[in-house]
Amino acid sequence: MPDTDLKQRLAERFREVNGDHPMTGADDAYVSAQFVTLEELCAAHGRDADAVRRLMLGRRLPLPGYLRSDGAEMVPADLFALADEAGGVELLEGWFTAHWADPAAGEAEWNAYLSGQYVCLHSVTPVAIRRKEYLTAAIGAAAGEPDAGSARWSARLHALVDELDALEPAFTAYDRLRFGGPTSRDICVDAVRARFPRR
DSSP: OOOHHHHHHHHHHHHHOOOOOOOOOHHHHHHHHHHHHHHHHHHHHHHOOOHHHHHTTSSOOOOOOOOOEEEEEEEOOOTTTHHHHHHHHHHHHHHHTTSSSSSHHHHHHHHHHHHHOOSSSSSOOOHHHHHHHHHHHHHHHGGGTTTTHHHHHHHHHHHHHHHHHHSSOOHHHHHHHHHHOOOOOOOOIIIIHEEEEEE
8 A cells, every 4th residue: 555645745746736626527538648646657667656766756756747536646658768768766866967968957957857847848858858949949939930821831830839849748737727828839839830831
């Protein structure tokens, strides 16, 4: 049986980071389709769920991406992949932050990763995080380019939007509550396609 105190502490930490917002039936359905429960993932990988909860609370692994309305801790199926690639949980932080030349940027991204809020990527890796950052900046700046509105510009813009679209899942209404507004998909994919139809 899971340690109920650990589960409670993890739920409290999750709400400290994300706020206390209700999950609707539609939110639950989306999350169940996109993520797996911590218990299921640990069982599949031969890991102890309570030990993983301690790593999350100890800022060694990211918090769950969502808490379903039944209290299930929902995590990405590749939750352990980065730690495995780094050579173990104890090496993960150094491996992760080394992907940024600026130590302060690496530290900021590590903190963002630990928050569990990188639900904006199908696969949360330093490479994908950096690519998403580049794409959202390039899409945001596109309207100010000298050839804005031209056919070549439109093709360039839509290539960026299509790449971001492939990196990001659909999001759910809960995300707009916890992030306090529209998601990057809303702003950089859906709104851009509506404003600048393909030519």
